[in-house]
Every structure is written in structure tokens, then in C-alpha cells.
Amino acid sequence: MTGQPWLWTPPHQTSRPAGMGLLLRSYRQTYGLTQQQLAERLGFDQSYVSKVESGRRAIHDISTLRHIARRLSLSPEDVGLAAGSLTEARRDTAPVSPIAERVAASQRTWRLTRDHLNHHRISLARAAARLYPETYRLGNGLLTRPGWLWDAPVDIADIGLEWSADVIPPAVSGAGTDTEHVRPLAGDGSPFGTYTRAMRDLDRPTLFENRLSFRLLETTRAADNGRPRLAFGHTTYFDTLDVCESVAHETAAAMLGGGLSWPALPFRHRIGDPFDLGRRVALPSINTLTIRHDRTSASFMLHRRSAGSVATAGGVYHVLPAGVFQPSGISPGHHETDFDLWRNIMRELSEELLGNAEHDGSGSSLIDYDDSEPFRSLENARRAGRVRVWCFGMGVDALTLFGEILTVVVVDADVFDSLFSEMVPVNAEGSVVTTGPHRRASEGIPFTQAAVRRLIEHEPLAPSASACLELAWRHRGTLLPGLRMRAVS
Numbered sequence: 361m362t363g364q365p366w367l368w369t370p371p372h373q374t375s376r377p378a379g380m381g382l383l384l385r386s387y388r389q390t391y392g393l394t395q396q397q398l399a400e401r402l403g404f405d406q407s408y409v410s411k412v413e414s415g416r417r418a419i420h421d422i423s424t425l426r427h428i429a430r431r432l433s434l435s436p437e438d439v440g441l442a443a444g445s446l447t448e449a450r451r452d453t454a455p456v457s458p459i460a461e462r463v464a465a466s467q468r469t470w471r472l473t474r475d476h477l478n479h480h481r482i483s484l485a486r487a488a489a490r491l492y493p494e495t496y497r498l499g500n501g502l503l504t505r506p507g508w509l510w511d512a513p514v515d516i517a518d519i520g521l522e523w524s525a526d527v528i529p530p531a532v533s534g535a536g537t538d539t540e541h542v543r544p545l546a547g548d549g550s551p552f553g554t555y556t557r558a559m560r561d562l563d564r565p566t567l568f569e570n571r572l573s574f575r576l577l578e579t580t581r582a583a584d585n586g587r588p589r590l591a592f593g594h595t596t597y598f599d600t601l602d603v604c605e606s607v608a609h610e611t612a613a614a615m616l617g618g619g620l621s622w623p624a625l626p627f628r629h630r631i632g633d634p635f636d637l638g639r640r641v642a643l644p645s646i647n648t649l650t651i652r653h654d655r656t657s658a659s660f661m662l663h664r665r666s667a668g669s670v671a672t673a674g675g676v677y678h679v680l681p682a683g684v685f686q687p688s689g690i691s692p693g694h695h696e697t698d699f700d701l702w703r704n705i706m707r708e709l710s711e712e713l714l715g716n717a718e719h720d721g722s723g724s725s726l727i728d729y730d731d732s733e734p735f736r737s738l739e740n741a742r743r744a745g746r747v748r749v750w751c752f753g754m755g756v757d758a759l760t761l762f763g764e765i766l767t768v769v770v771v772d773a774d775v776f777d778s779l780f781s782e783m784v785p786v787n788a789e790g791s792v793v794t795t796g797p798h799r800r801a802s803e804g805i806p807f808t809q810a811a812v813r814r815l816i817e818h819e820p821l822a823p824s825a826s827a828c829l830e831l832a833w834r835h836r837g838t839l840l841p842g843l844r845m846r847a848v849s
Contacts, residue, residue, distance in 0.1 A: 367677075367819065368799070369664040369791040380428070380439065381413045387432060402431050407475040417563075423464075459549040467562055470544035470609075474563055477612035481676055481759060482820045487620050488611055489758035489823075492634065499830050500816065501823035502764065504755040505635050508579060509766075510588065513750035513835050516702050516767065520582060520589040523699065527577065527593035532631050532640045534602025539627055542609040555606045556598040566666075567788060570598040573686035574699065576642045576763050579754060588751075592699075597684060600643035604760035607631065611759060634756045644754065644763030647682045648705050649828040650713075651807060654773030655842050659804035660832075662793040662815075662825075663712065677793060677815070679825040681708030685765070693726050702742075702749060703727075705769065706735050715784040734779055741779075746772045750839065752831040757823050764824040768832050770839055777802070807840075809833065 388398050395413070399406040411417035419425060425439045477484065485501025496503045532538065534555055543551040544558055552558040560568065575595035582589045607628050614624035622629050631640055650661040661680040687698035688707065698704065707727070710716040714734065729735040741747040752766040771779070785792050785801040792801040805811055812833050816826050832839060 366795060366814075367662075367793050367805075368795065368797050369793050370785045370797075380419050380425075381415050383434075383439065384409060384428075385413045402428060405472050405475055407479055408471065411475075463545045463547060463549060466545040470542075470558065471562060473609060473613050473616060476616055477608055478675055480612070480615075481608075482822070484608070484611055484615060485757060485759035485823050487615065491620060491622070491625075491628075492758065496634075497758075498755055498827055499823065500821065500826045501758045502755040502827045503634055503758050504753065507581070508635070508755065509753035510751075513752055513768070513831075513838055514588055516705075516749040516751050518587050519701060519751055520587060521699060521701070522589060522591040524577060524591060524593045527575065528638065530638065530640045532603070533599070534606045538630055539602070539606040539610075542606050542613065542627070554598070554602045555609070556601050559601075559605070570596055571686055572690050573597050573600065573643045573684055575600075576644050576685075577637055579637075588753075592685075595641045595643055597643065597686070599641050600684075600762070603631075603640050604757075604762045608760045628761075631761065634758075634761050640761070642756075642761075642763045643684055643686075644765045645682055645684050645824065646701060646704055646708070646765045646767060647679050647822075647824040647828055648708065649679045649768040649825075649832050650681070650709070650804075651768065651770045651832070651839070652773055652776040652802070652804060653770050653840055658770075658807040658840055660807050660829075661713070661804045663790050664793055665790040665822075676820045676822045677825060678790075678822045679828050680792065681705070681712040682822075682824070683708040683711075688727055689724060691726075697726050697729070701751070701765070701767070703729055703735075705749065705767065706738050709738070709769075710734055712787050712789065713780050713783050715787050717788070737779055741771070741775045746775045748839075752828070752835075755824065755827055759823075764827070766824060766828050766831060768828060768839060807832075807836075 384398065387393070388395065393401070395409050396406045399409045402409070408417070412419060419428075422441070425441055426436075428434070429436055429439045429441070482501065489497050489501050489503060492503055496505060498504045498509065535553065539555060540551050543553075543555055544562065546552050546561075552561070556570070559565075573595050574592045576590065577593050578589075578591040580589050580591075581587065607625075610625055610627050611620065614620050617624065633639070652659050652661075663678045663680040663682070665676055665678050683704070685701070685704055687694040689698075698707075706729070727735070729739065738747060742749065748770045750768050750770075752768070755764045755766060756762070757764055780802050783792070783800075783802040793805065794801060794803055795805055805815075812829050815821050816829060821829070
């Protein structure tokens with residue numbers, strides 16, 4: 361790979377820089393400043409300036425606008441204030457409400473901690489993994505245990521799914537006093553009721569909807585044939601985030617405060633055993649490594665997730681596709697039709713590789729998997745052995761304690777090129793990764809030992825993505841039998 365381009369992603373479309381974002385960018389360019397230098401001049405965090413410039417965060421607070429105008433010697437009109445407002449503010453001797461001061465300070469600290477979380481998820485996950493016994497650790501920031509990770513890949517058709525309508529509420533949730541220390545103050549001076557409510561009001565990503573989801577209750581082996589068996593009940597996406605993002609925020613705050621230790625992590629300590637699926641809501645994400653196989657070589661798809669678009673794992677490389685296990689709607693018919701791992705993967709392939717918004721889980725009508733595309737072609741190719749889908753088992757992200765189902769889909773090259781000839785380089789969640797700006801999104805990254813090791817060891821790769829790559833390479837003889845010798849070379 362020496363001298364060759366490594367990883368490249370097309371820019372992800374966010375809101376156009378406008379208003380304050382355009383003003384700050386123009387000011388920097390005029391005075392030859394970096395974002396860090398401008399942030400220091402303003403007394404802000406660099407990541408905050410970056411979000412304002414990109415349009416991912418708007419500034420509506422009058423005191424903040426006044427602060428920017430004064431620090432940069434700008435007129436009030438420049439920052440969108442009425443003429444004379446700065447002078448008037450200086451004459452205003454009325455003290456600021458103590459509650460307002462506490463609220464502003466609390467929300468500022470929360471935002472800075474969340475920015476740190478979103479910019480350091482990989483290093484934080486690796487650090488959090490070290491809190492648990494070494495036997496639980498799998499790769500970079502993923503936890504697993506005996507019985508969760510299988511000795512060999514299992515065909516996804518051999519995994520049994522069971523349903524339980526009567527689910528005992530979890531002992532630990534993200535509400536109440538358990539997470540008050542990671543929730544900022546709202547306008548009335550009391551903590552936000554939930555972490556997701558604070559996200560909605562203070563740091564809302566583009567994709568942020570509370571949907572019905574499938575809660576993992578148990579993972580075992582069937583007594584009669586030894587096949588894996590997963591049991592599920594209902595939950596919601598926000599119920600999961602209220603736990604997972606709270607424990608992640610707590611971890612980021614502890615790291616900023618001097619380092620990780622159990623006394624600094626009371627909510628994580630209360631959760632206890634990360635594999636106790638009854639103690640907290642565990643909504644699994646299905647993470648699928650997609651491999652294009654043409655018998656003499658193989659390549660895989662990778663995704664750079666946009667921190668401004670997704671609620672979790674923003675700013676990192678991830679396998680493509682990846683998405684939480686949930687029905688495409690809220691009716692009993694959606695539940696019955698979509699309670700299937702392979703169908704969930706197909707929906708994500710349609711959404712993330714082809715950009716089909718109608719398959720993103722927000723539709724009201726049932727998806728016709730038998731007669732609509734690309735599902736019909738994917739299923740026909742799978743029955744013909746041209747698309748092969750395996751599961752390696754399960755893990756838990758050490759930072760968030762989010763459940764992770766680890767899967768791989770291998771598609772014969774001619775089938776892949778037919779199904780994904782219109783593969784999009786940019787989707788709602790981020791951008792597809794290639795090895796250069798002139799490569800097509802569908803070319804992916806060569807599935808070689810050098811590429812796999814370089815990604816795992818040196819790139820910001822999501823823990824579940826790292827595990828998928830590690831396990832796919834370990835089991836390449838099963839997944840890609842004709843590539844065994846070539847892949848090593």
C-alpha cells in the first residue's frame with residue numbers, strides 16, 4: 361500500500377454554512393486563523409466552532425451572539441442583533457438570574473462533554489473495555505462471553521428467534537436519580553427528564569426518531585439441535601439510548617475528570633454485569649460486513665458515519681450496513697413481517713447501499729419482501745447460493761453497552777454488480793469509504809490481510825466493525841474458500 365491512496369470518503373451533505381457559520385468561516389479566512397485559534401479567541405471548544413461553521417449547530421442565544429461580537433470586534437448587525445444592542449447590554453445592570461446562570465453552565469458543560477464523547481468514542485470504548493476481565497474482551501472495545509461468540513460462522517437461517525409478549529421491566533433504566541449526574545439542567549433549573557430529551561433540545565442529530573424496536577432477552581442454544589436461539593420482546597429506541605448514551609456520557613465525563621475508575625462510574629456500576637439482559641434494556645444492532653467475491657479476489661464495504669446525522673457511533677468507520685433490529689412500522693403486521701434477521705439486513709442494504717428512503721423503517725405500509733426489489737432478487741440469489749449470510753455471534757460495546765449482532769454477507773461479484781449498480785456514495789447516515797477519490801463506491805476496500813490489519817490497528821473503526829473484520833479474516837476459509845492462499849499473499 362506504500363505510495364497508494366488509503367481511505368477516502370466523499371463529503372457528507374449537511375446544512376449549508378449560513379448565518380453565524382458562514383460569518384465565522386469568513387472571519388477565519390480573512391485573518392488566516394485555524395478553527396482552533398478562532399476557538400481560543402472566543403473561549404469555545406474547537407469542536408463547537410466546527411459544528412457552527414458546518415451548520416450542524418445554530419446559535420440562537422442572545423448572550424452568546426453578544427459574546428462573539430465583542431470578542432471579534434464585530435457590529436451587532438454582523439451577528440444578527442439589532443443596532444445598538446451591545447451598548448444597551450452594557451447599560452443593563454440587572455443581574456442575571458442565579459438559576460439562569462446555573463442552567464447555562466450546566467448545559468455548556470454537558471455539550472462539551474458530549475462533544476468529547478463523539479470525538480473520542482473509539483479510545484473511550486477501548487478504555488472502558490479495560491474495566492472488565494480480559495476474558496470478556498474481543499478486539500478494540502467489544503465485550504463478549506462464552507456462548508455469545510460461536511466457534512464457527514452459523515448460517516443465519518439456522519438461528520432461531522423466539523418472541524415473548526410478557527416482558528418484565530428492566531431493573532435499571534436511564535430515568536430517575538440513576539442518571540441525574542449526566543443530564544443537564546433544563547430552563548426551570550431541574551434536570552432534563554431523560555438523556556434523549558436533552559439530546560433533542562441541545563444536540564439533536566439529523567436522524568433521531570423514537571421507534572418500536574426488538575429488545576434482546578436471552579441468547580442460548582436449543583436443547584434438541586444445539587442451534588443458537590435468541591429471545592426478544594418489545595422496547596423503544598429512546599429507552600435504549602437513555603441507558604446507552606447515559607453510560608457513555610458518564611464515561612466521557614470521568615475521562616475528562618482524570619480517568620476511569622469504578623467510583624467515578626456510578627451508573628455503570630449500578631448496571632453491573634454487561635451481559636445481564638434482564639437488568640437493562642438491550643436493543644441489538646445488526647452489523648453486517650458486506651463482501652463482494654469474484655473467486656480470485658474480494659472487497660468489502662465500509663462506511664464513515666456522520667456525527668451530525670446519527671445518534672451513536674458518529675465520526676467512526678463502520679461496516680456497511682449496520683442498523684438496530686426493529687420493525688419497519690408499529691402495526692402487528694409489521695412485527696410479524698419484519699421479525700427476521702435477514703429481512704432486517706436486506707432493508708439496511710436497500711437503505712444504505714441504494715439510498716432507498718422508503719425502506720428505512722418509517723413507512724406505514726408493509727414491505728413486500730417477495731415481490732419488491734431489491735428484496736426479491738436478494739432472496740432469490742440467497743436461495744441459489746449466490747448470496748451467503750452468516751452470523752458470528754454477539755457482543756456488547758464496552759462504551760455504550762449496546763448489543764451487537766455480528767454478521768457477514770458474501771455476494772458473488774456478478775450478482776453484486778447487478779443488484780448494486782446504482783450504489784450511492786453518500787447516504788443519510790454518512791459516506792461510503794473507498795481507497796481513492798476516483799474509485800466507485802461499489803469497489804470497496806480490498807479484503808487483504810494488510811488492509812484488515814491496518815484498519816483494525818490504526819483507524820477509528822467501531823468496535824463491532826473491528827470484530828466483524830477480525831472474525832471474517834479468521835474464518836475466511838469458510839466464507840471465501842477459494843481465496844485462502846491469495847488473501848494471505
